[in-house]
Amino acid sequence: MKRLEAAAREVLGLFIEDTFLATAVLLWLAACGLLVPRSGIDPRIGGVLIFAGCAAILVWSTAKAVHKATAHRPPAAPDRALSSDWKGHQ
Amino acid sequence: MTAVWAHAVATIAAAFLASLVEFVEALTIVLAVGIERGWRPALIGVGAGLAVLAILVLTFGPLLALVPIGLLQTVLGVLLLLFGMRWLRKAVLRAAGILTLHDEAAIFAAAARRLQGCESRPGALDTVALLTSLKAVVVEGLEVVFIVIALGAARGNLLPAGLGAAAALVLVVFLGLAIYRPLARVPENAMKFAVGVLLSAFGCFWFGEGIGLAWPAGDLAIPGLILGFLVVGALAVLQARRQATRAAASAPAP
Numbered sequence: 001m002k003r004l005e006a007a008a009r010e011v012l013g014l015f016i017e018d019t020f021l022a023t024a025v026l027l028w029l030a031a032c033g034l035l036v037p038r039s040g041i042d043p044r045i046g047g048v049l050i051f052a053g054c055a056a057i058l059v060w061s062t063a064k065a066v067h068k069a070t071a072h073r074p075p076a077a078p079d080r081a082l083s084s085d086w087k088g089h090q
Numbered sequence: 091m092t093a094v095w096a097h098a099v100a101t102i103a104a105a106f107l108a109s110l111v112e113f114v115e116a117l118t119i120v121l122a123v124g125i126e127r128g129w130r131p132a133l134i135g136v137g138a139g140l141a142v143l144a145i146l147v148l149t150f151g152p153l154l155a156l157v158p159i160g161l162l163q164t165v166l167g168v169l170l171l172l173f174g175m176r177w178l179r180k181a182v183l184r185a186a187g188i189l190t191l192h193d194e195a196a197i198f199a200a201a202a203r204r205l206q207g208c209e210s211r212p213g214a215l216d217t218v219a220l221l222t223s224l225k226a227v228v229v230e231g232l233e234v235v236f237i238v239i240a241l242g243a244a245r246g247n248l249l250p251a252g253l254g255a256a257a258a259l260v261l262v263v264f265l266g267l268a269i270y271r272p273l274a275r276v277p278e279n280a281m282k283f284a285v286g287v288l289l290s291a292f293g294c295f296w297f298g299e300g301i302g303l304a305w306p307a308g309d310l311a312i313p314g315l316i317l318g319f320l321v322v323g324a325l326a327v328l329q330a331r332r333q334a335t336r337a338a339a340s341a342p343a344p
Contacts, residue, residue, distance in 0.1 A: 010229060010232075011232070014173060014232070014233060014236065015169060015172040015173055015176065016172065016176075017176050017179075017180070018176070018179065021175060021176065021179055022172055022176075025168075025171055025172055025175060026168070026172075029167075029168055029171065029297060032297075032301070033164070033297075033301045036301060036303065037301050037302050037303075043303045043304045043305070043306070044305075044306045046298065046303045047294075047298050047303055047305050047306070047311065050294055050297060050298055050303075051294050051315060051318055051319075054171060054175065054290065054294060055318065055319070055322040058175055058178060058179060058182075058322060058323070058326055059322065059325070059326050059329065061179055062179055062182045062183060062186075062326045062329070062330050063329065063330070063333060065179070065183055065188060065330075066183070066186065066188055066330045066333045066334055066337075067333070067337075069188050069334075070333070070334055070337030070338070070341075071337075
């Protein structure tokens with residue numbers, strides 16, 4: 001059972017690493033999938049909407065990650081790595 | 091005709107680059123197992139891993155033909171976007187210096203240390219080594235299988251996608267045999283950035299097709315989407331660097 005759980009987590013991890021990114025993409029695609037075909041929008045604009053939403057989510061998600069990493073930065077040791085993820089910005 | 095070629099070339103490139111990244115990661119672990127514990131358990135693990143992947147493909151592959159094409163495109167589009175944007179986000183954060191770069195030499199050394207700490211009975215099959223090798227092949231191979239299916243299944247492009255992945259496998263095996271070390275000098279982050287861009291563009295395209303959008307210029311929309319994600323990714327790197335520099339400047343002095 002534990003092995004199955006570990007395998008399921010491994011598969012889920014292929015698609016979901018940052019919950020904000022995954023949730024925002026899914027919500028945006030759900031909104032586009034429901035609204036774009038029914039609204040009679042020009043298909044070109046529909047395509048641009050899907051892309052623009054994903055692009056905005058990417059930029060927002062990276063900005064959030066940078067904010068989180070830099071907000072936890074210890075002031076006394078500016079160049080020290082905070083965690084295995086934080087490299088500093090020298 | 092141009093659109094068909096553009097689609098096929100983009101599919102081969104995406105499958106090749108994505109598979110290259112995964113095969114390099116698998117090679118690092120298999121090399122660590124082979125060098126530290128011997129090639130017999132390492133290669134049996136590789137063979138068993140490939141068998142597991144083949145069983146998965148043969149079991150679930152034919153089921154794809156039963157799924158209506160619109161639903162298949164939508165689901166694969168969503169999965170490709172989740173997968174591609176995850177890679178792109180990580181590559182952006184690594185390029186901006188927020189996350190540490192992936193280091194194959196360090197991963198090799200860590201895997202070798204872990205393997206040195208495990209004992210094996212003389213004469214018996216080294217199960218720790220075998221399972222380590224098997225897991226590396228299954229985990230990384232599963233990603234390759236997903237990428238090939240996601241890129242190829244939505245429009246009968248499995249052959250170009252498979253060719254791209256096969257070319258990556260041949261290249262990595264050849265390089266692994268030739269230099270007998272982890273491929274630490276592969277520009278992995280740049281490749282992950284490129285793969286993130288390509289998979290996100292394909293994901294956007296398939297999702298649009300799946301919900302019934304007629305893309306302007308048909309398949310030629312794919313190069314446009316690739317360019318779009320490339321520009322957004324590059325801007326995200328610049329923004330992340332600027333944000334990190336501002337935060338460093340405003341941090342109180344020690």
